[in-house]
Amino acid sequence: MEDIAFLKWLGTFAAVGLIWACGRRFYRLRHIPTVGGPSLPILSYLGVIRLMHDARNMLHEGYNKHYGSLFKVAFPNQWFVVVTGDKLIDELRRLPDDVALFKDAIKDLLELDTTIGPAFHADPYHIDVIRTQLTRGIGNAFPSLYNEIEDAFEELLPVYANQWTVVDDMLQKLQRITARVSNRAFVGMPICRNNTYLDLVIQHTMDIAWTRKRMILIPRFLKPLAAMFFSRALNDINQGHELLLPVLVERRNKFDNQEKDPASGPSDYLDCLMEAALLRGKGLESVTQMIFATNFAAIHTSSNSMMYFLYDVAAHPDCIPSLREEIQEVVRDQGWTKDAVGKLLKLDSFMRESQRFNGTSAISVMRKSVKGVTFSNGQYVPPGVVMVVPAREIHFDSRVYDNPDVFDPLRFYTMRANGVNEQFANTSTSYVAFGLGKHACPGRFFASCELKAMAAHLLLHYDWKFETGKDRPENRWFAVSVMPDTDVELLFKKREW
Template sequence: MLGLVYSSSVAIPSDILKAALPIGIGLASAAYLTMKVVNNDGFSTDKSIPMVQLRSGDTTHDAEFFEDQDKFLAHCEETYGPVFNCQVLGQKFTVVSGPLAREIFMTEDFSFMDAVDEVTGLQSFVNSIIKSNQDPDSKMIHEIIRDNISPNLPLFTPRIVEQLRMTVEKELGDGEGKLVENPLRIFQNMIAGAMASVFMGLEVAKNQKVLDTFIDCTYDFGQVVTENKKSFWHTFGNRAKYGVMNPLRKHVNVMVEAATPIILERRRQEAKAVENGQEYKRPLDIMQRFLDNFEKYGFVDIEDICGHLLILVLASVHTTSDTSTNLCYYLGAYPQYIEPLYKEQQEVLAQIAKERQLERQSKLDAGEVTSERDFEGTGLDPRRDSDFSAAAIKRMVRMDSFVREIFRFRAERLTLAHKARRNVVLSNGVVISKGSKAIINMRSINQDSGMQGEDPTEFQPWRFVGKPKSATKASGDYLAFGMGRHACPGRFLAIQELKTVGSLMVSKYSKIEIQDPSQTKKILLSRLGEPLGTGLIFTSRSSSSAEKSA
């Protein structure tokens, strides 16, 4: 990487801080897209698909659905079968239930991104950040995550843990009964710092301006994809705003400003290493991988690289910070599970420390090292025996089950809509017609005793312990991250972070309480991005120990 961002086929602007011209959709394109949204009925045209009858006085199914979502969907399944048409969430959907849902994910002619873009204008948002790879299916983003993030998780884990731990100490600290009225902001800081270290390096993770822009852009992203604003004007407004005015440019500029001196210094160090006939030790972060694979990924310039990094930030910070916050509310709602999780953690760390000591002793006995001091600074450094390593977190099966159960229990009842690009015939003979939107009835999957085990309507955190059902395993009975070729490639990073957050919480705090317990049920079933009406109260283990001693 002797050039800043070298490409033999793409000219690099001399002024790398120069803002790119916004990519406009144009008035003609806007009019066409507008008509497309207006004219799309949403329902499949297959006349064999039953329409759910409207309740007297209702013009849509929304009121009845939100009164009791489980009751409404169970009635629809019993009355109309696994596939039915329903006007809900402000849209018209063909609802697909049970095992048939798997076919929506496994058939290439269904597109999740098309459905999201139709009702949010998300593609305009994404395209306003990046200059290359403006693919509605985000194939390059999937490839980048698959090739660069997931394989390096064991290497990234120590810095993720350190960044999360630092934020916990800074924002929550020790004490008894510390009230945090807006926990989401703290977890946004936690995840933003961790992701900055992975995506742009440890230097950038210290830059508060960059962390703030991560969080601010995440807020913008949430406003685009929010569930309660899906309407024609919401979509049209987003396409006009991000396709023409491009307010996200300021976020990319902040990242470019922070990245430029770091990249220049890396270039200088690499040139010096080459001059001295030495191998350049490449920093471990995704920005470096982007620079090393500039042509492979088809990047245009440094702004484009930072734009792609920002997409990765949005994909991780938005959902992971939300779920991390909710995980703590679950610990508050079910305090009886904090100590079992803490006990498992201590047992795992003790076992790993024992194994590492045996390995050190084996090397001493074999004469590979002369003393314990020789292990300092190596992978067998005794000071690292109690670290939350990737191996340690993987062994915490109760925490893994706890996280998966949260995804199962909290899942929105109707979600993950896909738009049909062609007519698709399901295995039961029903046709999902081109242009219609099929949405998944998650109730029929997550509350099916055959798939989930006994009492599927109850929260049982050890439900998956001892079963081949990890929180990252996308399958027909667990669709939190999709399924098949288009399953979310970032799920391994997301689950690693969530399990780390959970582990830090139970190791640091003996008690987490919901400020207003009357809000508990509402919070546990809250939708992604939905504001929570009450805070959390944290009591640290050190505070509890001091109280007992006194």
Template sequence: MASNHLFSGVLPLDRAASTLGYLVCGALLALLLQSILTTISLRHIPTVGTSTLPLLSYKGAYDFTRDIKGVFQQGYAKYKGRAFKIAFTDRWFVVLTGRKLLEELHRLPDGTTSFNHASGSITGSTYIYGRGWLSDPWHIPIIRDRLTKHLAASFGDMYDELETVFRELMPSCEEEWVPVHFITIARTVVARTSNRVFVGLPACRNLGYHTLLVNFALDVSKARNRLAWLPPALKRVAARALTRIDSRIEEGMQYLGPTIRARIVEMERYKGDWPDKPNDILQWIMEELIARKMPMEEAVRIILRINSSAVQTTANSLTHAIYHLAANPDLIAPLREEVDAVITDEGWTKLAMSKLSRLDSFMRESMRLNIVNPFSVRRMALKSFTFSDGTFIPKGTLMVTPAHATHLDEANYEHASVFDPWRFVHQKEEDLSPTKHHFITTSPEFVAWGHGKHACPGRFFASNELKAMMAYIILNYDVKFARAGVRPDNVYSGLTVAPNQEANVLFRRRQTQ
């Protein structure tokens, strides 16, 4: 009996293991077949780097992620104005170069190409947040339209939070130079300042809440790099495990739940507007959820998603700019002169930010050289189509443009590898364009924010916030590196580009008026 009992217990396990093995083999064979078919359909597009199938080219993909900037640069130099392809773990990236192809891509209707499908596939957001975001990303118009229209009205709150958090976090450095691990400061400043506009007081100042936001943003960034190495069948489970999104939503409800419940009481009481009604993203999301008859937990999911994009990228951009300022402390005087004059006339307002021409140029130049992703303008072909040069793009193709290579092209920028803080001030003076060279303006030659109708919907808020933070630092602090003129190298990790994570910046309270 004991022997039969043991045998009867082992057999199902063996069968389960065999079944799992068959499923894994079947999935791998399906991926291999898909890879072969995709490779055949793209054989007319030249290959840069490994020439083997994506599924079989993990070494090539590893080499690609180790030198992603170099691989894109190699292809751009050889095929500028054309398309080329790069093999990744389970797919090809078709890389479009030059103004002509980008403008043609920009003009294609949404039924032919999709930014959401491409971005969801590359960043892993499809697996982290669910496929429903692809069919109806209704939070995007809230950011693109309502948040942008609200920038002037919300600037006072944003600046109040910015000033408050800098006073809390920055060390006392009245006379002595003090080393500051600025990337850590930047994440908290961005989380606090952004969420003063996203969810308001008191939640934005809750230590647990903004710790949640920073940690979730870091988890999402790490998950994106790790998901790239997994087959599609495993990505959804891995994404949820890596980001712990269900537990993060529960945690988020602990911080936002009281605010949500209090607002629902007021909404039911007044059936519309009420005295001191909040005018922030959380309120707009709640109103949309009620109209859609969706649970309020979805508000936390959306807030987490918005923050996962905003906190890490904006903190990185702020740190990149501070590193340039610390490496070139002689630039503080002309920037400070401009900020002093404008703030004296306009106060801390959105209008004042629009008049900071030197700072605007400085930030655009910093982003030109330090884009947060090595590629941009992501699109996935929903239908097959052909470019005017005869390049056929089959359905399902993932297309990108090489951001670094575009920004380092001498045909686009004179002395392209050199940081020139006044580059865009001079370009404005040369062609008298009021908006062409602004920080937020996109073009086929400047793709830091993407380009076209699917350019970053939050760039107006982010640029406003970044300039306010930089202006505050310039007015109140002197900054430098211990080694004059030496800016630490950027870190290339997977599909992301980040400022050096170990560097300290020396800060001292402004010494002269």
């Protein structure tokens, strides 16, 4: 009975808080056009329902109707203001951190304070480590990364040269392969092959999503209370810390005992994280949290991108000979190195086009206003509002790309030949898959190198195709998230080269 009374009390306060919050947010943004449903308090949830099932068409409608200006769409816990047109998007990109913050927008979007705790949002120091030391160390780390690619595919994709083998769980295999390869750089051997650890870092993203879906429906003042009941993501980190603790203690002792030459600097990503944590007076638990945050950003986005790549190659088999020819020529000349991967221009173009055509989200370039923002067209966004860019609409805009609805594997290869710098990891107002400006994805250069190395390895060592009579499946959507449809099976066989 006491539990029932508590739930009734919680529900009453939640309803009152919801009505108050909806009314306050409506009043502050009433001057910005609404797309997808009514803008009145409570009734705006009709727009939320549509967003869950029809976000693609909602954003397309708003983009066409309000191009070059702002419009808003209703998310479960707040309004998002959508910024369109090169001029305004560039203005959004240029906003300083004392006016609009990326990390506050991500905190709201992913409910980070309740999914993994406020300490992470307060000082996400892993971002600077990724942007600097991890990126600079790709060349030195590449031999071990490629070794992990070889071993992981050999172990997890056991197919034969003389027969086609149906692989019906390819996305799960790619998640594990990506986790192994990424963690070869993040935490090294042998942890990167520890199955319990891999299970945790893969599950962590799904647990954040599970928690977020519930927390976005709860008023802000009740979130700390509700968080006690939704702690899956935190449990992942706690279990991971037990596995990582011996490695972390060993790394900390290297600094404490000055066993490492101080002039040499940190030797890998984990060393760099440890150094950053110690300089801030952080404990080992903080290092584990940053490792899980790094995995959260790396595993599922990269594995989805690889799944898109497999589908797009199978849908365009005429591209395979030229891609293989380029890879064979470069590898025979230079071997498997970071610089060699950087010279795979046709493969780079194919993967950038695959990312343009598919993507992982319909929105990008997220910022939350700290102060009021007045754009050059006169539209005003008050403090405390999340602003986003409609990534998919930009990538399919005929003003930006010729024949945008056509998958053109050499689109960016041709653009580069004409003097346009369109490498896979580069960003611009016309290509926002990795964000834009100083807050663009800090790990995009690592991810680009890793993905191209995996793709090149697949092309040289495997053939694959769809089942007979099957075509490339349409992507799946949930709200603004885009995912590959895994119902269609792929057939693989080994090849020699």
